[in-house]
Amino acid sequence: MPNSAHRAIAVLEQVLSRVVVFTQNVDGLHRKAGSSDLIEIHGNLQELICTACDHGETVDDLAGRELPPRCPVCGSVLRPNVVLFGEALPAGAMTRFADALEEGIDMVFTIGTSGVFPYIAEPVVWAARAGIPTVEINPVETRLTRFVEYHLPLGAAEAMTAIMAALDRHGLQGIPRFQG
Numbered sequence: 001m002p003n004s005a006h007r008a009i010a011v012l013e014q015v016l017s018r019v020v021v022f023t024q025n026v027d028g029l030h031r032k033a034g035s036s037d038l039i040e041i042h043g044n045l046q047e048l049i050c051t052a053c054d055h056g057e058t059v060d061d062l063a064g065r066e067l068p069p070r071c072p073v074c075g076s077v078l079r080p081n082v083v084l085f086g087e088a089l090p091a092g093a094m095t096r097f098a099d100a101l102e103e104g105i106d107m108v109f110t111i112g113t114s115g116v117f118p119y120i121a122e123p124v125v126w127a128a129r130a131g132i133p134t135v136e137i138n139p140v141e142t143r144l145t146r147f148v149e150y151h152l153p154l155g156a157a158e159a160m161t162a163i164m165a166a167l168d169r170h171g172l173q174g175i176p177r178f179q180g
Ligand SMILES: [Zn+2]
Pocket: 050, 051, 052, 053, 054, 055, 071, 072, 073, 074, 075, 076
């Protein structure tokens, strides 16, 4: 289930002109929470792709399916559409990400990631160097901490709930009531 951080990020789409979620998570929870401008750089577990042909399908879960699931077209094994170590990143996702950067970004939040993957860390470092405000939400310090403008040493749900409450207090136009 999406937590209050996933939900807060989705709610922000209603008050900000654009909220791009660039995530390395494969759990599909941002989509479930309602985020629509989503770049899942490592893919997600809800999309299955055939290991032999072009068939793909989306599933909520695999209850009642034979395991491993088989391709209805060619009978080969289906695999989750996730990126494994050593595999190339999905080109479409990288292009959409580059386009979003090019369009201009007012603020970058990095939430709950250690920044181990360079393509996750680099945009944050790039934004910080370009003078774009950067906020890291992570209970511990990471390799990104020294680059960001603000480090909030909190869990994602706690920090996002507090941010939503502060926006509400400051009367940001159109902010929907948010129940953490
Ligand atoms: Zn197939």
